[in-house]
Amino acid sequence: MNTNFKQVSDLVGNMLQRVKTGELSTEYGLNFLEIKYHMLLNYLINLTYVVLRKCSGHKIENDPSIDRLIEIRTVLEKIRPIDYKLRYQIDKLVKTAVTGASVADDPTSFKANPANLMSQLPETAGADGDSGSGDESDDSTKVLEKLRKAKAAKAGGPGKPESSSTGEVYVPPKHMAVPYEEESKSDRARKQMDRARKRALGSSLIQELKEEYLDTPVEISSSSRALQKLSRKEREREEYEEKYLTRLPITKADKHRSRKLTTLGEF
Template sequence: MLLSYLINLTYIVLRKCSGEKIDSDPSIDRLVEIRTVLEKIRPIDSKLKYQIDKLVKTAVVGTAEDDPQSYHANPGNLVSKTQNSDDDSSTESESTDKKDKSGKSNIYIPPKLAAVHFDDSISRSESEKKNKERAKKQYLNSSVMRELREEYSEAPMEMSTGNHVKHSISKYEQEKTEYE
């Protein structure tokens, strides 16, 4: 592509140097087309530049055994080579599955998104109570309950933009006055 662009460009320069007219020359149309294609390819080329350079370097120089770029994960190494360890691990996983299903195990399983400290002092019933209280609080602060309170309260109706920022500010002020 680049070679044909250079050939057409050289041809146009030759015609100009010779004093010939290049107004309706088909090589100009080819130049425009090739240049457009080359400009469209440029972002792709820049994205692949590292990989292309790496492959060219490997082809020219060859690979060395101590090359850090040649190190990669080998999934075959993760599989155990002995059958005994497979049997032991399968029985262990079955026993942990039984404990998890029964719910009697007090084993801490960390969350996958963010690490959280496991508190041993809180029992299961206490944590369930906390969860119920939290759900009740969320329900009471929901938009449905807010609308019902506004409808049946005798306080004058306030106009809001719908983002309830004023509600959270007034709640903060109320907590502040209660604390004082």
């Protein structure tokens, strides 16, 4: 432990020295990672305080540090899906920062660039040619003008407005490229087992056996088994949306299930 502590102390001290000298820039970064690191630091501080209290023989019951540890741990668990979604973007930025250039095998670097289709000749070169091209020349001019506008918008950076002549604002795409991770056979088998176990535990036969042989109190309800099943599906949907902070699309089957749930509830 002492060896690891010395290594960590030397590493942190060296990093702090590089930050103070300006060798490591901390101006531009992800706010999500900054918040996460601050929370991890507070978690370790409170955890060290609890260990110190226990080693000193003091009581930790009703100590405020316990509540802080629970709160920080809960927040860290809830932001795990966000961390998973940003993993590809973070890894890409880290590789770029380490190597100093973009990754050569990055799939997004092979996308089509419409600006390469623009003519590299001066604009006055076309004035010496044939002036009787008619509509074809007008169409080519319009296409080149659109490509110039697209190139100017790209050079201005995402989120920055275009030239005042167009009056339009560049809107960056909302979709972020992420690698496709194929699901392994073990993961598929585990999910199938979980679904089968959930279906078995939710069946009417298991419910009747639990009511007959277990000592737990039986809840008397006037709702039917179908109504309980539909209500359980709605609860699962709400739990998924709250866990992953997203809205699931409502299909025709979901609308039909909602109407059926309302109809059964009226009886």
